[in-house]
Each structure stands twice: as C-alpha cells, then as structure tokens.
Amino acid sequence: MAQLINNHLDNLDKLEEVVVENADTILPSIKVDDLLKDPENYLLALGDAFLKEHIDEIERLKMESNTIKAGLGLIDSNNETIFSKDIIWYNINNHNYKS
Numbered sequence: 001m002a003q004l005i006n007n008h009l010d011n012l013d014k015l016e017e018v019v020v021e022n023a024d025t026i027l028p029s030i031k032v033d034d035l036l037k038d039p040e041n042y043l044l045a046l047g048d049a050f051l052k053e054h055i056d057e058i059e060r061l062k063m064e065s066n067t068i069k070a071g072l073g074l075i076d077s078n079n080e081t082i083f084s085k086d087i088i089w090y091n092i093n094n095h096n097y098k099s
Helices: 002-029 032-037 039-071 085-094
Strands: none
Touching: 002 039, 032 039
C-alpha cells in the first residue's frame, strides 16, 4: 500500500509539472482582445481544451486515488464518483460547471 501511495504522489507531481509547462506555453498564446470581449467563454474554452488534452491522465489519477481510498476502506470501489470519465465528458460538453 505504501508503494501504491508513493507512486500515486509521483504521478500527481508529474501532472503538476505538465500543468506548469502548459501554463508557460499558453500564456503567450492568449488573445487578450478575445479574453476582454468575453472572459467567461474564453476561459471556459481554455479549460475545455486543457481537460480534453489531459482527460486520460486525470482519469488514471482518479482511479489510482480511488484504489488507495478503497484499500483504506474510505470508499466503495464499485461506486461511480463525480470524477468518472463519462461524467467529466458530459460536463465538458454541456458546460455544467462554474468557477
């Protein structure tokens, strides 16, 4: 169990590095005029693009997290959570989230 947790934390660190790298590359490409015209939709589109690009990593980390939680008896590993891939895609496609 300890190795599983260590591996999960390593994977979270790797995803964090990807997020930082993406932030560094996306900042120069932000179209300020479009951002100022419609900030909410512009930022939602950027968020959608990020989630679509990284959905597999997010889903894998969610599954690792649920495995650890189930091993600790904190959740039932058979229950679907709000982080399931199908629900994430549904929310992305229907903009069912707010900041």
